Amino acid sequence: MSLYFILLISTISIPLVLSFDKKLHFYQQWMYLFPSIFTIGAIYILFDIYFTKHGIWGFNPHYHSNIVFFNLPLEEWLFFIVVPYASIFLHESIVFYFPALKLNSKTTKIITISFIIIFVILAMFNINKTYTFYISSLLVIALLLSIFEPSEVIRKFYLTFLVILIPFIIVNAILTGTFIDEAAIWYNNNEQLGIRFFTIPIEDFGYAFSLILLNLMLIGKLKQRVKNKI
Numbered sequence: 001m002s003l004y005f006i007l008l009i010s011t012i013s014i015p016l017v018l019s020f021d022k023k024l025h026f027y028q029q030w031m032y033l034f035p036s037i038f039t040i041g042a043i044y045i046l047f048d049i050y051f052t053k054h055g056i057w058g059f060n061p062h063y064h065s066n067i068v069f070f071n072l073p074l075e076e077w078l079f080f081i082v083v084p085y086a087s088i089f090l091h092e093s094i095v096f097y098f099p100a101l102k103l104n105s106k107t108t109k110i111i112t113i114s115f116i117i118i119f120v121i122l123a124m125f126n127i128n129k130t131y132t133f134y135i136s137s138l139l140v141i142a143l144l145l146s147i148f149e150p151s152e153v154i155r156k157f158y159l160t161f162l163v164i165l166i167p168f169i170i171v172n173a174i175l176t177g178t179f180i181d182e183a184a185i186w187y188n189n190n191e192q193l194g195i196r197f198f199t200i201p202i203e204d205f206g207y208a209f210s211l212i213l214l215n216l217m218l219i220g221k222l223k224q225r226v227k228n229k230i
Helices: 003-018 027-055 072-097 105-124 130-147 153-175 204-230
Strands: 058-060 184-185
Touching: 003 058, 003 072, 003 153, 003 184, 027 058, 027 072, 027 204, 072 204, 105 130, 105 153, 130 153, 130 204, 153 204
Parallel strands: none
Antiparallel strands: 058 184
């Protein structure tokens, strides 16, 4: 069993078991969760395939299985199911047990607009750095959509993401080379800012933020659509 696969199993095991918790009933959200995961994941995978093909990043065969589709190992495909599932489960758990945990509307708006300005500038000055430009653009799109999102997702997510970062940092640090001899996932330094937290490119934090936020917003839309039909 590959290191990458072991990390995925470790990531999903507890959230999957606790999905059937008698209080949370997270499994009841599967009808919204999986359509969202597959829809948003498909977009990210298309870029993943393109970037892998052009050497923006790549995968060390010593740390993944021999099953590869479009230059992406099986584990990378599973990543877009496992990580959003575990992250959204953690978000929903925090929201369920701490319903008052959210920023006020004014603070949220100030933070969101500030981030949008920062990432627009970052994208403009790093058009030649593919990964930086890609992530900055994704974040601008996600944050702009959140402004017009009637739910309180972003007000809560700014805080729950700080908790989600804990397992994210552990798993991603290992994959990018911390604690192991070589990186399981390598990055072309010419295509990113070169700023790292441990061995994690700073862009990866934006990657995770946008991936989870877009899923949460789509889940909210799907729930609203079902509600309107009732």
